[in-house]
Amino acid sequence: MNITVYISGHGFGHLAQMAPVMKHLREQQPDCRFLVRCALDRHEIGARLGFDVELEQSPVDVGVVQKNAIEEDREASIIGIRTWLDSVDDQIKREIDLLASFRTDLVISDISPLAFPAARALGVPGVGLATLDWFTIYAHWLAADDAVLEKLTHAYSQCDLLLTPPMAMDMPVFPVRRQIPLIAAYPSGKTCPPEKKRSKTALVIFGGSNQPAFDVQALAAMDDWQFLMPLAPTDAPDNVTSVSFGRDLKAVDLMPFVDVVVCKPGYGILAECWATATPIAWVERPDFPEYPMLKGWLQNGFPSCGMNRSDFSRSLWLPALEGALACRRQFPQISADGAQVAATEILACLNG
Incomplete structure (x- = not known):
């Protein structure tokens, strides 16, 4: 089984969501091969996954331009998304060729808009996994009839199923959405405590x-x-x-x-x-x-x-x-492993 995975390079949060799911997919389907489409550094991807994948390292979305981790550049972001979407049709054609060359059986995206039209064109399932998407982000900054939102709507509406863990925005642009439990990385248990220098x-x-x-x-x-x-x-x-x-x-x-x-x-x-x-x-x-x-x-x-x-x-x-x-508040109980649930849901899409 060949699975192509699109991961936004906007920070590490998208990779943090996707990596545990890929691990469970590999456990449930040991013969699967992954092609990862992502602009993040190979070492960062490898550190999160713990196993090797085929990597096509180039941007799959624009995301938002960050001045730093807590400050966004709205004007530069809007210019960037407009420029990127000017060539979106040509980009999708390249993705179709790439997926066909890899003989892709299944596409997963967090949350590149290129993935779903390419999957639809090849007749393979296209599954989203996300707590935000770029339509929902830019809808806060642009007029409702802006061409950016029209193009993103067209792309995201071709997603067959969107899986959403807790802490997700409302994403009505996706036609089929399903909530899943929390996806998170957990400690390896192999780390020695750092030297304690203060109380x-x-x-x-x-x-x-x-x-x-x-x-x-x-x-x-x-x-x-x-x-x-x-x-x-x-x-x-x-x-x-x-x-x-x-x-x-x-x-x-x-x-x-x-x-x-x-x-x-x-x-x-x-x-x-x-x-x-x-x-x-x-x-x-x-x-x-x-x-x-x-x-x-x-x-x-x-x-x-x-x-x-x-x-x-x-x-x-x-x-x-x-x-x-x-603070006396306590974290909510974690009902199940969201990554395992997501992997099961994704494979069910492949099996019809």
Whole structure:
């Protein structure tokens, strides 16, 4: 069985959703071969999957232009999506040729609009897996009759089935939608605890976008806290420890050993916090249309506390850190493994 998987390169959240599903597909169908269409780095994809795939490494969507992990560039994003969609018909033709060459039996997308028209043209199932899509994002920024939305509607309406985990936006442009349980990565259980230098530990992680600027030296004032962060500067205070993520160490592997995660609201990191019951100190992201929905989850369902971007940039994090620790809310129960459910649903589409 040959499965082609489209993964948006907009941050790491789409890969975080898709990787566990691909693992379960491989378990349920050991003879399957994967062709992955994604612009992300091969090493990042390999670290998430833990097995080798064929990779066609080029963009499959535009997503949103990020100034940094918590600030979007709306004007540049709109220019980018218009330019990209100008050649969408030619791009779909290339995808059809690629899928035919691979002898694709099934297409899965999170959430490239190229995938579904190409699958439909070849008469193979096209399944979506997502908590957001680019029609729903850009519908917040554009007039209802904008050509961008018309083209995205045409592409997404050819999806045979959209699977949506929790923390998903409403995506009415897809004709058939089905809710599934949470999809998340879990700790490997092979990680040694980091050296404990303070009474409390926070993991600072901002995913696949540029880390927003903050005053790293000011973290020294929170002397009870140890901060673990990727690529910490060499002149960071003593209570800051640099960590390096890859195939053998992922952020979720450290979560059982920390008290709080400092992050932006995004599906991948929030799902991993939920899976490991790790409190969250989160930074507002008011420009992104997904944010109000995620903020609702954070304020109503998760042990968490937020901070504004000004306090974050000045490293005035203590109220959010202590607030997350003191929060009495508990994560909802996880009813089942959403990745396993998704894999079963996807294979059922193939079997008719």
